[in-house]
Amino acid sequence: MSVAKVGAVVLDCPDPRALAGFYAGLLGGTVETESGWVELKTPGGPVLAFQEAPGHVPPQWPAPDRSQQLHLDLTVEDLDAAEKEVLALGAKPLDAEDRSRTFRVYADPAGHPFCLCAC
Template sequence: MALATLGAVVLDCPDPRALAGFYAEVLGGTVEGEGDWVDLKVPGGQPLAFQAAPGFAAPGWPSAADSQQFHLDLAVEDLDAAEAAVLALGARVLDAEDRSRNWRVYADPAGHPFCLCAC
């Protein structure tokens, strides 16, 4: 028997509403809340939450001294189309070296690493 269930994954960031909006465009869903805490209710999945963090510093990638701590893997059907879409929304490429892999690494507008993974 499990002790707990996952309530949400929470990302610290400088602007919770803006980052929730970025992920709403990528994943769909509804952005709820204002101020220091904003939720993204994702259809058929666990919610993502975004919390204001004064003095936020984006994780470094790749960097042993300034680790990413965690990242999101987002399943997509077309890597090229998904890449174009997330870049248009403000993501940036973190790893452009091996385009033959079935995954690619990006940073969201606040600097959190995430991967687009071919499903």
């Protein structure tokens, strides 16, 4: 028995609609807006929610003094193909040097780190 279940993963950001659009392009799903709160309802996955945070300071990876706050691990079949798509959507690579690993780290347009992981 659990006390709670995940209702949504919420990311603070400077522009909730823009960041929801980025993740909709990456994951699919439907973007819904309600009085400043933006949600992305992903097919078969959790709800990602985005709230405006004036003065948002993006995390830096890796940096202990500006922690990543949270990150998403996103599973893909083809790392190279997925990388092209996330870069076209506006992601920035954070660890382009080591291409031999089974994951790659990027930042979304608001600076939150996320990983593409080979399945």
